[in-house]
Amino acid sequence: MKSKYRYENAPEKGSWKEPIYSIIFEADTAAGKSFDLGLILVIVASVLVVMLDSVQSLSTTYHNTFHFMEWAFTILFTIEYLLRIACVREKKKYALSFFGIIDLIAVLPTYLTMFLPGGQFLLVIRSLRLLRIFRILKLVQYLSEAELLMEAFRESQRKIVVFLFAVLNIVIILGSLMYVVENENPDFTSIPESIYWAITTITTVGYGDIVPTTPLGHVIASIIMITGFSIIAVPTGIVTHSIIRVSSRTTGPQVFEQEDSGSSGTCNNCGLDTHDSDASYCKRCGTKL
Amino acid sequence: MKSKYRYENAPEKGSWKEPIYSIIFEADTAAGKSFDLGLILVIVASVLVVMLDSVQSLSTTYHNTFHFMEWAFTILFTIEYLLRIACVREKKKYALSFFGIIDLIAVLPTYLTMFLPGGQFLLVIRSLRLLRIFRILKLVQYLSEAELLMEAFRESQRKIVVFLFAVLNIVIILGSLMYVVENENPDFTSIPESIYWAITTITTVGYGDIVPTTPLGHVIASIIMITGFSIIAVPTGIVTHSIIRVSSRTTGPQVFEQEDSGSSGTCNNCGLDTHDSDASYCKRCGTKL
């Protein structure tokens, strides 16, 4: 879909924009590949700089270096963004596309820091730009895998909404009950806090910063744990089912049969079409296929 | 099923109860939809008030406001409950239905606080009333998904009982063993406490408030962890199996075949449309398809 969009949105042939477009939007030519590879390295570097800038010990020593690099990367990305806008035929279509928005918010935080200090840490959003990496690594195959996963999710969406709604109710009710039961416990300061504890427990994360201390509290906690341990199965079942279903739909029912050759499909005599791929004779009437 | 019940239990046509019934019980008309939407907002607000009331800092400042709102919501819900009772033809049937009971216990705790302070936190049970939300969001589809999940559970019920019984035995025996092994450890004060620890471990929650310290204790803990890590697979396998089975029963064996071409779909004589893809004759009336 994305690749289709690119071709439709390419500039007119012969225009000065064409070579730029083919370099920054496509990965078919050597120049395009080098550009993408370089871009990914720059993105990784820029994300690393943001991360390292947050480490106290490094930040005090290299503050100016980091500050300079941050601006350098931002200006680079801004130029790239403007070039992308300039190149495409329908500017708005690109600007509002998934990658168009990411490309924009990858540069905005630096400019924001002029008014709002601290915002530079939001620059890690640039890591989303790494999604472009799939362009280089045999794009289509990975994209189709991702699409399959997305479709499996979309398909099981309603079941998951129902499931999360059930989890939400369990967590609110048992969390509040726990607040009443453990009212002597300084860990359970309020119902929202108790619900937070119930979430850490039902998801089996279990930080241990908030723990029940009364016997009844232990019993309720055990119930939440066993519930979480058991219902962790539900999304798994749903998603497994969807993945099997979606991938059998797109690639044929490989799960259930050896891959069909299709040639020996239907019997000319009785019309039976559920033959094995290695069948030479109809299994019902014996006619040669 | 629920929607069927509603229509059966509707008041006589022309009665003054009819418009009220259609507003508070049905979501087909604009007024009914607005009522449901408003109701959900009020429920969310009332649950939020209960939650915020439990936060110390807010409770001291806004105590009177919260107290007033709690009573306002309760009186609102009481009026709504009485109207529901008044509207339906068979009062008892509604009062004992799932939603009837929830509607009742959503108002009781406030009245209880007149005699029993602290009970107001049980008002979060009101969150169960949010189940009505499915009425607005294309009710039937979500309900059928929920029913599918419930049926998958019901089907795997016995396997899960066997599984939980096995977990219970592992937890009791290994927990007690741990109590004997870690008898020097102040964390393991009693067998029930040790069993609680074993549950936090086998479910992979792992709070860390109780931890073994002896080498033998570490070995037993490792066995429990590996057991938990491995048997987490069992409910998953059971539920996945059930979901596949149940959903292939209701919607046809989509998992195994591409979606039916529909050619052999409907019987011209009796209209039955749930034939197998290889059926040549209607299985109900015997007409050639």
Place this chain on the structure above:
Amino acid sequence: MKSKYRYENAPEKGSWKEPIYSIIFEADTAAGKSFDLGLILVIVASVLVVMLDSVQSLSTTYHNTFHFMEWAFTILFTIEYLLRIACVREKKKYALSFFGIIDLIAVLPTYLTMFLPGGQFLLVIRSLRLLRIFRILKLVQYLSEAELLMEAFRESQRKIVVFLFAVLNIVIILGSLMYVVENENPDFTSIPESIYWAITTITTVGYGDIVPTTPLGHVIASIIMITGFSIIAVPTGIVTHSIIRVSSRTTGPQVFEQEDSGSSGTCNNCGLDTHDSDASYCKRCGTKL
């Protein structure tokens, strides 16, 4: 299998042992059912006494009561054990059967405490006797579910051995690496301790009593976590696969078809037997079933 054994091992008809046998070994008669129910209550009570005896505050107050009840239960179970031995035709067969061994070790610890104090906590092994509960609750169905789960396990045994061996190697190597990396950290005192930490991490238990503090330690810990998060899928996949396979083998390919009623099973004309349970006419030839 168990029930078959019981009948084979029953005493001769007319012997004085017969009514005792039918009461304590069988659950078909009213007396047998009452006996089983009573036995289960006594087992639960005896396990509870052992548990409560370990709670310091209760133990000091009720020490004599607990001590007396423990001996009372043990004598009761000893009599029951001797009666069982006396009743069956082949004493050795029962004594060496699964339940025979459990019945024995359920009484031994109390006698051991005469020589070895502290052993009474091992009495919780009595909880295994609760397995008899399945005798009352429609025995056969639950047993067959349990057998199905056991067979699914047996079938996937070798895959799970391979999997656990892989986990063992990962845990030994990464745990030791962590010991070298975190050699400044007082938590990682030795390689066995580091392996214990690696197990708590890979199984996603994460007590937090031992935590890495160096940046490199965090990286290795992250690798172990992601590994655990990903390979938790492997036993699930194996067991799910086995459960689907085993249950489709024993009960027919229910996964794929509605449950057969059997009545409309086979067509008298063409012999096709894969009809739906609601079919009245053969779907191939149209003959009335």
Place this chain on the structure above:
Amino acid sequence: MKSKYRYENAPEKGSWKEPIYSIIFEADTAAGKSFDLGLILVIVASVLVVMLDSVQSLSTTYHNTFHFMEWAFTILFTIEYLLRIACVREKKKYALSFFGIIDLIAVLPTYLTMFLPGGQFLLVIRSLRLLRIFRILKLVQYLSEAELLMEAFRESQRKIVVFLFAVLNIVIILGSLMYVVENENPDFTSIPESIYWAITTITTVGYGDIVPTTPLGHVIASIIMITGFSIIAVPTGIVTHSIIRVSSRTTGPQVFEQEDSGSSGTCNNCGLDTHDSDASYCKRCGTKL
């Protein structure tokens, strides 16, 4: 594959190397089996010595014994390695094979300690040599199970790359967001640290050494937990799907059909025995079954 390699790489018949080769490379003869069994015991012993050497209390008491044993094992393994090199026809092929490399790095660390103290703990890598254990325990079956698991992984490789990439992005972005939100919290010292926390949370490990304390931090943490709890399903679904697919490919679609009754099993004409259960004619030669 491995066994094939061994035979190809065997020394000429009649050479003095032949008996040595058959002992140390093969497990078919009694001598070969004893050698392999002895080797495994020695490997286990050597790994245990390394582990125990790291325990402070034991290391001070038995330092010289451990030191001596380490060198003894290393010399033994070195001799074995040289013998293996000497025996095989193509030395390079063995030296670069999987087991050849492991055999080498199992001895290197001891020699390294002469220059670089502390390296001896890397000797646990010897545990990898235990993979030879599969040679003794009915090698082929286990190897084929392992290969099936490997193939299931290889097949789902791309889906898992996409999945891990998504997890990486979630963890980077939410971890950084948490750093900004919890900037008052001394636990969240830097973005890398926050990302480490996000990993412990999304994998449901939850050490509890770093915990959010602000309300907004709790909300974000809850989102990460629920995400982790839900997406734990994705690798499971992928791997389950692959295992079902791969094993149905190798062993036939056992998942979907009952084991053949055998009646329509074998064709009397051509001997083919892989017919469907509803086949009336041999699908290869058309003979009536």
